[in-house]
Amino acid sequence: MKRSSLALLSMLMVFTMFLAACGNKTEEKNTASETPKTETETPKETEAPKKDVSLRVFSTFGGTDTAREAFQAALDEFTSKNPNVKIENDTMSANDDGFRTKVNTDMNSGNEPDLLFYFVGTDAQGFVDAGKVVPLNDILDADAEWKAGFSPAALENTRQKDGNIYAAPLTGFYEGLFVNKKIFADNNLELPTDWEKMKTAVSTLSKKGIIPLAAPFDQSHYVIEHFILSAAGAKGHNAGLADGIDPNWEKGYAAMKELYDLGAFPKDAATIDLGMASNYYAEGKAAMIIEGSWAMNNWKEPNVIDNTTVLPFPAIPGGVGTGKDAIGGFGTGFYLTKATYDNADKKDAAVALLKHMTSPAVIEKIAIANGGTPAAANVEIKGVNQTATDGFAMAASATSVNNPIDSMVAPETFSTLRAGVQAVVTGKKSPADAVKEAKDIEDANKK
Template identity: 30%
Template sequence: MIMSRKWIQALVFLMILTTVLAGCGGGSTPKENTDNASSGKEQPAEKVKLSLWHNFTGEDLRAKAMRGIIEQFQNDHENIQLEIQAIPPDGYRQRLKTVAAANELPDVFIMHPGTIAKEFSSAGVIQPLDDLLNKHADWKDGYLPNSFDDFTFDGKIYSAPMSLSPTSILYYNKKILADNGLSVPTTWEELLHAVEVLNSKNIIPIALGNKAPWLAQSSILSSLADRVTGTEWFNKAVLQDGAKFTDPEFVEALSYMQELAMVGAFQEGFNAIDTTQMEQLYAQGKAAMMIEGGWAVTNLVASASEDILANTGVAILPSIPNGKGDPNTVSGAIGVGPAMSSKVEGAKKEAAEQLVLALAGPEAQKITLEANQLISFKAELDKSKVNPLFADLYELVNKVGRTPVYDARLTSQATEAVNNGLQELLLGAKPEDVAKKIQDAQEQGLKE
């Protein structure tokens, strides 16, 4: 009994001693944790805010898919708070140019390839993505050849393409053409004949929505002019090296463009409606054809009836008599991609890189393809997951060559001159006068 009491007392004393020692030594543990925190080991993710601008505002499958990716990113990254601005496509580029001029770009934003990307990189308002791409070799190496060309300047890559954009696809209603004894036009003469026949039946031959004046340039002139001048001439004219936009071949291309308007190929008021209204004219069966980029498929799938979709075919623009360009081509470029402001650094940059990867990485590429949008990333198309019209477009684009899109190569000044000049041209302005304005703008743009 005595031994038992002594044992209990010893045990109690030992417990008290252990508690005291633990209390004395407690100061060393937080110090060790503090050291770890300062060195970045096992440190909780820092809460950061990122501003994001995008132009995926529509109800088409692509826009919905991209918004879904952004929403999933927010759910998966509670430590990253996104401040999002969704801006309609027609006004998006101008908004970006305005904030870029003040060096107030959002942290991450969707950027177009070519001229605008080049201007932003030259101005130092965006930063390269080479380090991020090199960390993910399977992503970087998964792209088709030359996919980064229009985002690469001075040997540095400033964005990763999220899509591939043929800009000049002829969408046609098989039933309307067949009911009027017509087939899809493959020559200029056949196109003019179709316009004449359809007008006689009070059917809009080609729907056009050129309120935001980029469409006539990107979706019609880029392919049409290449049919006339050839790509080599255009490349020289861009550089002002042995060719000018006042050259006879380009004036001729503008004359072909004007002829479409003069023979009534487009509905009245085509400069007063936007691309959405244009697509509605076609989707409602009021127009036999429309000319727009590959992106229109996702819009048609979302808005057109099953009957219209089933009767829609895709083709390239007709050939031009004695043209210098390859008629088996379509104007196109890599699509938009995410870019980072040059001001983003530290923890915010790490978060921004995660967002860029989420928007354009391999998983996003697969989601984009299944949303009926072409991509420049190597991925197998599961036709069971896309609309048959998109499968037709996919097959068409893989059978033809690609020529430049004007606004991806021209200076901003010349692009504006082309866009505004085409609005005037289609209303009757002289082709020579429009060509002179474009030439002057390109000359001036290269000097700045």
């Protein structure tokens, strides 16, 4: 590269000054050898050690969660680079309904974790309104590189009603009807792409001693979401119960009973939980299960996972669903609690940990582990199995992708909807009464 004459002149001047300085140092050295030194040299300053910090992180990456080890590894990576920071990894399983109680208790009793991985939407509204967590808008805007690492859609999906983003997303998800193609083929059944094919499959499999649809009555989260979405469509599903009852919700519950009468559910559906239902499918004892993208990594049996595809739940006759609507999105994220943000000793470490746990590298590792949709803008998950590929294709071709119902109604309301499943399918309560009871709880919760 050519340098200008001015640049060369400048370099020459610097070099001349350097020689002069060397000469002066030589003279100073000679003088110093002749004159004893009496001054005490000032010691070189060293950087003060960083103060020890202890942080508690609460999440649902516990139990049998497929990303549990990847999550712990990400925490360990942070502490190895920041040895002054100690992290308590406080976890519970998402299948344990007690985690909601724990979060609400901690957030309301002054025992907030420093970082909280939790749901967005209605589940978080209480502690958001109470000012227990910090809006991340300014922190995101102040770090352009961190913000640019997120998919804009992922960030937008975590925005609360007040317009602020409180939760930094990690991975998203999709839910669908996971179907064992081999069981269907062995029994000369067509895949359940419409309601009649679904009923035929349920009736046929039940008579042969095969569980058609592995699902529990109590932890009936996915059953409720998909039956209501398939009957009420995206608009009716997403309206919740705040402004009245969409009659298509009742059709969704009526459809549950219709399949129950055909023998759709396990005989012990009243007592099993989501984990046991998943085990039935994993062991090849069930032909179908409504689950999320995270579940497939628990199905290690080759004859099961290699023969599984993912379909949208079929539209329910008389309703307004398209038969291609899906549940999914970015319904969870990391919250930074206000108590930690206001703590001068913890703030910087907590923000640094938040950014690390939502960096593209960590997001990619978690997404690979749990089969989720990465919240990072430029992360592409490669090498996934065919089931995951089918799931991504199902979500990509959906006429709508919707957050789960439990993010749109109060927790007490959703518990009532869950309780209504067993009551309706066993004939102890009508679909209209079950939905009306939930509506009453929703209205009472507003008062």
